[in-house]
Amino acid sequence: METPTSTLRRGGRRAAVALVAIATAVPLAGAPVPSEASVPAAAAALAADPGDSGRFARLNKQIAQLDKAYGGDLAKLKDAQYAVQQALAKSRDLQSDLTEARGLVAQMAATQYMTGGQDPAISVVASDDPSELLGNVTLVSHLAQNKAAKVEQIQSLVSQQDQARKQAQQKIAELQKEIKDLLAQKTRIRNLVKKYKPESPSVGMGGVTPRMLKVKNTIDLEMGPFPTIGCVRTTGDPQDHGTGHACDFMVTTGGVMATGSAQSLGDRTAAYAISHASALGIKYIIWRQRIYDLRSPGWRAMENRGGVTANHYDHVHISVF
Structure with a gap:
């Protein structure tokens, strides 16, 4: 019968690598599990960029063209442009924090599997060669102490990232409206520009x-x-x-x-x-x-x-x- 220690020796490290990928979508045993209602929202928040950056790039080109046609610096558009930049940056930063937090939980899940779910201190005492596990004890203990908080942090980051993306999309819509309003006044503005050579x-x-x-x-x-x-x-x-x-x-x-x-x-x-x-x-x-x-x-x-x-x-x- 294999012990947790022998599992670690014979292939646990390879299993851990696989678990890092799997555990990003699976919470730890004993950790708070998201409700069914929260799953769709979490999935939406973690989805790939839904074209926000591409839309913004196209709007930037349009702004550059309007600058030339409408008499130079369009400060109102540049201000709306700045708002979109800030919103997209916040969304990207939160996504990075979320990825980091989920990776840490994956590491915890892999380590817990490798030790058969036992407390790392018990694993060391029970092992024929405790020194083989000592290198991981400090890290495992630290992760174990913080796993509940880390899972809660992931739940919070999912919500924050979803809100940040919605804010970015709102700012993009506001920028599009600013451009549309200026285009609607094209004749009046061009006459104004023509007046002031x-x-x-x-x-x-x-x-x-x-x-x-x-x-x-x-x-x-x-x-x-x-x-x-x-x-x-x-x-x-x-x-x-x-x-x-x-x-x-x-x-x-x-x-x-x-x-x-x-x-x-x-x-x-x-x-x-x-x-x-x-x-x-x-x-x-x-x-x-x-x-x-x-x-x-x-x-x-x-x-x-x-x-x-x-x-x-x-x-x-x-x-x-």
Whole structure:
């Protein structure tokens, strides 16, 4: 009659390899078993990518084409694009955590099988050659202590990953709607772009276009002075700043949230830019994590970029055609 130890010697390691694959779908003996109702949801969450990445890639190409046709940087679309990127990244990270957790449970199942389901300490005492098992004891003991928590973690990760994928799909749908809305206004936007003939970046004026220089000087004269005005830059994600088509009108410095008189200055600056956009050739304004795009008028909330400056709480961004 074979003992657990002899099983380990004669082929348990080969069996363990097979069990690692099998156990990813089978919970440990004594571990919480998912209810029948939870099985379909778990299977859906663990399914292959249902085309989300492919859909997003196609939308990215469409955005690039619209940028060219609609007068440059479409910041509203770029914001929706950023939201999809974040949602897909979260879904991928959770899937990675889930795979790691399930692999650990598979390892526990294989080890438990190899020791005949016995406590590893008992296996060592009963073995003719305990040293043969000592190398696995620490690992097995650690895994055994945590198996219930790990199985519960898998249940939680399945749910979280399913929610993350649904959120990603929702963000993709929102991006598709943004594109559809812009396409519906194609004639009006192209007439707007035609009205403001594109200008080339300049030299000798800091690199801003003549139109942007006019907007900068006008707003500085009418609304200033500002602590500082920043225009051309090529670092980070410069978008219109990189071509001299944008300036940031700072109302505070050092990344400080604008309040009181500083916030009022930003409010007045944004309002002035909107009301004089047609005369000045302004394309869009960003202020306090909102964007007003003249190609699709109205304030719209933007995604959280994680900081005061990144979310435009200390400056008014103005871009021109």
